[in-house]
Amino acid sequence: MTIANIIAVVLLLAIAAYACAGGTDYGAGFWDLVAGGTERGKRPRWLIDHAMAPVWEVNNVWLIFVMVIMWTGFPVLFQTVFSAMWLPLALATVGLVLRGAGFALRKPMRRLSRRRLYGAVFAISSLLTPFFLGAAVGGIASGRVAPGTEASADAWSNPTSVFFGLLTIAATAFLGAVFLLSDAERFEAPDLMGYFRLRALGSLAVVVVLGVAAFAVTHNDAPHVWHGLTHGAGLVFVVLAAVCAVATAVQLGRSSARWTRPAAVGVVATGVIAWGLAQRPYLIPTSLTVREAAGDPTTLVWLAFVTLVAVLLVGPAVYLLYWLDTHGELEALGDADLRQGAAGDSADGG
Template sequence: MTADLIAVVLLLAVTAYACAGGADYGAGFWDLTAGGARRGRRARWLVDHAMAPVWEVNNVWLIFVLVLMWTGFPVLFQAVFSAMWVPLALAVVGMVLRGAGFAFRKPSRRPAGRRLYGAVFAVASVVTPFFLGAAAGGVASGRVTPGTEASAHAWSGPTSLVFGLGAVTTSAFLGAVFLTGDARRFDAPDLVGHFRRRALGGLGVLAVLAVVTAFVLHDDSPYVWHGLTHGPGLFLVAVAVVSAVATGALLLRASPGVWVRVAAVGAVGSSVLAWGTAQRPYLLPTSLTVADAAGAPATLTWLAIVTLVALLLVVPAVVLLYWLDTHGELEELTDAELRGGGSTGARDDGGPAAGGDG
């Protein structure tokens, strides 16, 4: 019973990272595709201002996932990281480079340095979710079993490919939805339209990719396919479809509100939950069940207690952080404000007051 509870918490943590971290990676995707220095200046300005207050906290969910895996399900941890250390290592390198690029590009004084750091941040924002998705696809396909040796076969199959592309596309979709709201909050109507169109485009690509994924899963991962087309898995798929349609409808409104973010997160979160539910009772379809992968009973009991305490401390703090960010309470001070004079609207960082979208 305790093992099942920890497995549910693990799935919820993966879902939280897919949604929160996905929006983060998506912002980096649109930074990459914003265009040249002049044309993409305002879009990149919005990415910087939208991400800066919360970008690091999203990795809390990834750390939580890793702790639950190696403590609660050591056999799962060993199997996954032994068989797929290559894509996971590439994803970690991407995270490090992404963080460094984001941290160094704004204070860099030389244009060449800003371009270099910006390119590192943007490219890593695409590479990282792809390899994380490819690893998840390797799990869903059943290619990873206890004792599987590291090889490209474990993570380069059709399911891994569509999961990797799905992770990038989902991130781009979430990032565009969140940036649409941030553009509205920063009173930048041109950027609202800019990212609204990209969110709708991302939603369309996701719809096509979902159909392709269904065909791939039918042939390459029959166990997960059966779980997605029956019982709770089918219900969650239906929730994801309804949420996606609602997201599209809300994006078409003249002024998308906060509910468009809720609908987008609902679509992505339901999809991840559907995948996890479709695998039950397996953590590695058809080779490793939750019961077989679980650690010692005493370890699981203490892990459940520590997890409860952590959630009671962390979740309210994260919710407060997101609330403060969405209500504009975490904006950086401008040079004029630091000097004790000048208007807050007269920005020197290329913000909305700087004019049109060159």
């Protein structure tokens, strides 16, 4: 395997990591959007705020990692994609900014109208951003962009792009519901466990339906990817995704949500990897191969070295952060905690 192929595998794994980690946050925003009015949606939104607050920002590390690898390792791919599909990618970027601002600003607002405004910005951006990212991936998979292609709506509004965008939204909603179910169990909230268990099952069904539909659309609209999904390594990961989907459904039917998260992550991760392997040997079917898009060999060697260092340094820190969060070690102090601390200080002073 050449150094260019190794970097391409790293890029694919980084995309899968962002799809799972960032997708969970987008999914939480989706459920925030459809939670209902102020009173009806109070409990689900309470859980969403508590679940997302400790780690939501760190998930964007994977997106930055993807951008750095594209720009440094495959400059032709970076230029082609961002030139031909600048509009959906710009809209996704705006959505990322508005989403972060909405989430950060809605909680400290005292006026209900402003909390609703910032909450709506956060929730709607959580819906539109994954759609545009998925639509861009669909444009790549269908081969509608190539080096020198000018920007056009057809590059990201074709059948493959639309179905990939909808599938991305469904996958993020699925991940969000599964992770919120586990958080509801951790917070000992049985009402929210039932609430998100039902939504996890429903969104899994939507993912399966849209996945089959997208698979059918690629037969005529993205034939190279369709062939890759039905043969070789691509087919293996399609089967693995189906196995993980069944395992997730089985886990959701049980009282404990302990193993639902790994199974759900397996569904999305194997699906993303299946798409990447189906495009081999192309980064953009059928106009740009890995070898043609690769940068200077010396640059790729240094990129591989920096990636290894980043994995060794950042990987354990990110894992520790996730572990602390899932074990309830990052809970924010509430008013009761602060009052209790103040009372303790007064007693000590007395």
